[in-house]
Amino acid sequence: MAFKKAERTQLYLRCALFGPSGSGKTMTALRMAKGIADTMGVPFAVIDTEARSASKYADRIPFDVDDLSEKTVDHYIAAMNECVKAGYRVLVIDSLSHAWRELTDEVDRIAQSSVSKNTFSPWAKVNPKQKRFIDAILNFPGHIIATMRSKTEWVIGEGKGGKVAPEKMGLAPEQGKGIEYEFDLLMELNQKHQATVTKDRTGKFQDESIDKPGEAFGVALYDWLSSGTAAPAPETKPAKTGKVKTEPPKAVPSKLPAEPSTAGSVKDRGKSIVQEIGQLITTVSESGSAYFTEGEKEEARGIIQTIKLDEAGIRDLGDLKGFLADELAKRKTKQESTRAA
Structure with missing residues (x-):
C-alpha cells in the first residue's frame, strides 16, 4: 500500500430532502431528477411508497415508477436491484421513512414479546437490515435523490397582513439516527417550498436558502458531480436482500476476511x-x-x-x-x- 496524490473523481449524487407534509418533497425531488436525467439524456425511475403520490405529477414530468405495495427494507432493495438491471442511472426514492418504520415496528414487537421488554436485544437483531439498506443506497451505480418525512410541530408565526397565524415546522427526519452522514447533500424544505442546505459536500451550496429548487438546481449539481476525472466503472452486483416473497433470506456481508470454509x-x-x-x-x-x-x-x-x-x-x-x-x-x-x- 502506498500514498498517492489525491484527485477528485466524478461522483454519483446522494441527496436527501426532508420536511413536513406539504413542503414539496416529492415535486422537488422529481424536478431535480429531471434536470439531471435530461442533461444525461436518459430517463429516470421512481420508487414510490407514498400511495402513488409521485404519479400525480406524471402529466408534467415523465418518469418510470415502481409503486411499492410492501414497504419493507428487502422490498426497497429488490426494487433498487431491478433499477440496476434495467439500466436506470437516476433514481428517486419517495420516501425512505417507511423502511425505518418497519424496523422500529419490528423492534417494538420483539421487545413486547420478551420478558425484559428491553429494546437492546431487538436492535441488535434488526440493525443489520438498516445496514443492508444503507449499503444498497451507497452502492447504487447512479444518482439517488431520496425524500424523508419529518415529524411536524406547529408554531405561531406571522401570516398575511402581519396577522398571527399557525405555521407548520419540520423537525428531525423520520429515519435512523445518523442517516445524514450517508448523504452528500441534505436539504430541509419548509411550507413555502424553500430549501435550506444543511449539509453539502460540494462546498457550493452550504447553508444557502434556495427558493423552489428544481431542474436548474439539478443541472448545477450534475455539472459539479461530473467535473472530476473519470471514475472506475461501478460494479452492478445486486444488493443483498433478506426474504422477499418466496426467496430465502440472505445473510448480510460481514467485514471479516475471507478464510477457507473448514x-x-x-x-x-x-x-x-x-x-x-x-x-x-x-x-x-x-x-x-x-x-x-x-x-x-x-x-x-x-x-x-x-x-x-x-x-x-x-x-x-x-x-x-x-x-x-x-x-x-x-x-x-x-x-x-x-x-x-
Whole structure:
C-alpha cells in the first residue's frame, strides 16, 4: 500500500430532502431528477411508497415508477436491484421513512414479546437490515435523490397582513439516527417550498436558502458531480436482500476476511469473535462503572447462544460485534460529554 496524490473523481449524487407534509418533497425531488436525467439524456425511475403520490405529477414530468405495495427494507432493495438491471442511472426514492418504520415496528414487537421488554436485544437483531439498506443506497451505480418525512410541530408565526397565524415546522427526519452522514447533500424544505442546505459536500451550496429548487438546481449539481476525472466503472452486483416473497433470506456481508470454509477454522473464528464481544460488553470506564447493564450483557449472551457456528453464523456474530462496538462508542462519548458539562 502506498500514498498517492489525491484527485477528485466524478461522483454519483446522494441527496436527501426532508420536511413536513406539504413542503414539496416529492415535486422537488422529481424536478431535480429531471434536470439531471435530461442533461444525461436518459430517463429516470421512481420508487414510490407514498400511495402513488409521485404519479400525480406524471402529466408534467415523465418518469418510470415502481409503486411499492410492501414497504419493507428487502422490498426497497429488490426494487433498487431491478433499477440496476434495467439500466436506470437516476433514481428517486419517495420516501425512505417507511423502511425505518418497519424496523422500529419490528423492534417494538420483539421487545413486547420478551420478558425484559428491553429494546437492546431487538436492535441488535434488526440493525443489520438498516445496514443492508444503507449499503444498497451507497452502492447504487447512479444518482439517488431520496425524500424523508419529518415529524411536524406547529408554531405561531406571522401570516398575511402581519396577522398571527399557525405555521407548520419540520423537525428531525423520520429515519435512523445518523442517516445524514450517508448523504452528500441534505436539504430541509419548509411550507413555502424553500430549501435550506444543511449539509453539502460540494462546498457550493452550504447553508444557502434556495427558493423552489428544481431542474436548474439539478443541472448545477450534475455539472459539479461530473467535473472530476473519470471514475472506475461501478460494479452492478445486486444488493443483498433478506426474504422477499418466496426467496430465502440472505445473510448480510460481514467485514471479516475471507478464510477457507473448514469446520475447524469456522469454529475458531467464531470463538474469537465471541471473545471480542465479551471484551466489548464487559468494558468499564476509568471510574470503574460499566457501560452495559447486567441485563444487556445477558441479552447479548442469549443472542450468541442462538447463533450456529457456520459461515452464516460468523456473519451474524460479526454484525452483533459491530453493533455493540458502535453502541459502546456512543456511550463513551455520552459519558465524556456529561463529565465535561
